Amino acid sequence: MPNCGTISAVMTTEDGPQVAEATLRPVLADAVAQARSAAEELGRTTVGEHLGVRAEPDSVGAAATHRFAAALPGYRGWEWSVVVAAAPDAESATVSEVVLLPGPDALVSPVWLPWEERVRAGDLGPGDLLPPPADDPRLVPGYLVSDDPAVQDVARDVGLGRRQVLSREGRLDAAQRWFDGPRGPLADVAVAVSLQCGTCGFYLPLAGSLRAAFGVCGNEFADDGQVVHVEHGCGAHSDTVVAEMAATPVSALVHDDSQLDVVVTGPASPDPDPDPEAQGAAGEPIGIDEVDEPVPAE
Numbered sequence: 318m319p320n321c322g323t324i325s326a327v328m329t330t331e332d333g334p335q336v337a338e339a340t341l342r343p344v345l346a347d348a349v350a351q352a353r354s355a356a357e358e359l360g361r362t363t364v365g366e367h368l369g370v371r372a373e374p375d376s377v378g379a380a381a382t383h384r385f386a387a388a389l390p391g392y393r394g395w396e397w398s399v400v401v402a403a404a405p406d407a408e409s410a411t412v413s414e415v416v417l418l419p420g421p422d423a424l425v426s427p428v429w430l431p432w433e434e435r436v437r438a439g440d441l442g443p444g445d446l447l448p449p450p451a452d453d454p455r456l457v458p459g460y461l462v463s464d465d466p467a468v469q470d471v472a473r474d475v476g477l478g479r480r481q482v483l484s485r486e487g488r489l490d491a492a493q494r495w496f497d498g499p500r501g502p503l504a505d506v507a508v509a510v511s512l513q514c515g516t517c518g519f520y521l522p523l524a525g526s527l528r529a530a531f532g533v534c535g536n537e538f539a540d541d542g543q544v545v546h547v548e549h550g551c552g553a554h555s556d557t558v559v560a561e562m563a564a565t566p567v568s569a570l571v572h573d574d575s576q577l578d579v580v581v582t583g584p585a586s587p588d589p590d591p592d593p594e595a596q597g598a599a600g601e602p603i604g605i606d607e608v609d610e611p612v613p614a615e
Contacts, residue, residue, distance in 0.1 A: 341372040344403045345381035348410040352383035352399035355412040360397055363388045368396060368420075379403065380413065387417060394423030455487030488527060495531060495544055502548035510554070515547035518555035 349367055356364045365386030373380040380402040387395040398418045401410040419425050433450065441447055449456060458481060483491070495501060507513075514520045519536035522528045523544070530547055534540040539553040 340378040341370065341381055342378055342403065344407065345372070345401055345410050346370055348381075348401045349383060351410060351412065352401055353385060355415050356385050356397040356399050359415050360387065360389070360417070364397055373400065376402070379405070381410075384420075389417075392417070392423070394420045396420045396423075453487075455484055455490060456481040457484040458482075492527060492530060496546055500534075500540055500543055500545040500549050502546050504549065506552075507546075507548070507550045510550045510552055512554035512556055513548050513550045514545045514554075516554075516556065517550075519553075520545070520547075 349370070353364060353367070365388050368384040368386055370381050370383045372378065373382060380400055383399045383401065385397040385399070387397050389395065396418055398414075398416050399412060400414040402413045403410040436447065497503070501507070502513075514532065514534065517536075519534055519539065520532045521535050522532040531544055532547065534543050534545050536553050536555075539551050540549075
């Protein structure tokens with residue numbers, strides 16, 4: 318018989334929350350076969366070994382859950398859970414519910430997120446619409462007084478400016494994102510050079526409160542049209558100078574491979590063992606047979 322025990326349950330009374338003991342009664346703990354039979358009606362051959370039983374804390378000893386391993390393909394770590402219940406004076410339990418639930422090591426899908434929380438930078442494509450949230454903290458009405466002088470100049474004429482402008486929180490969020498991005502002062506390309514965008518002739522400072530820290534690059538061969546930090550930098554700075562390298566001196570030609578070397582040698586040594594039959598008379602060529610001239614016919 319499975320071990321019986323007690324677990325604590327919180328109950329609300331007139332005196333406030335009270336801790337009650339949820340007892341795992343023997344009549345519930347012994348209902349293993351009954352719980353398995355109920356699970357097999359639903360899961361058939363996918364009901365595995367009995368993993369344990371626990372008392373339901375809200376039932377105060379009136380219900381317990383038996384857990385069985387599930388052998389369903391694609392449900393690794395899931396369990397069949399069978400809830401059995403019994404009245405205080407009951408001698409047998411009844412099955413209340415059979416469900417398939419994920420266990421501690423189950424493979425489950427990620428927590429569902431609303432679409433507006435799943436959108437990431439770069440997801441917006443041609444024809445897509447992405448309205449801001451109703452209470453977006455990054456935006457404030459254009460007629461409100463702002464700590465950005467450029468916004469105040471526009472907001473003086475109500476109705477002539479933009480309906481919404483960036484709030485202080487929105488500007489700080491954008492500034493931090495640009496600072497940490499690939500065109501901030503800590504980017505690899507910026508660390509590798511000594512000249513910074515703030516002193517570059519192609520640097521176009523932004524307006525408003527972000528002017529001191531950010532601008533737009535106007536160099537078509539660098540980060541053209543991109544927001545860069547004033548301490549960012551690259552190799553296309555307007556003050557970049559390439560040092561002229563001195564010409565490498567060419568040494569005098571000491572060997573000419575285009576001509577053949579003529580080597581004078583002595584006369585060839587005679588054959589030590591000449592063939593006497595191959596020798597002709599003195600001064601005659603060797604190896605030439607004499608041919609008789611043809612006799613004309615009579």
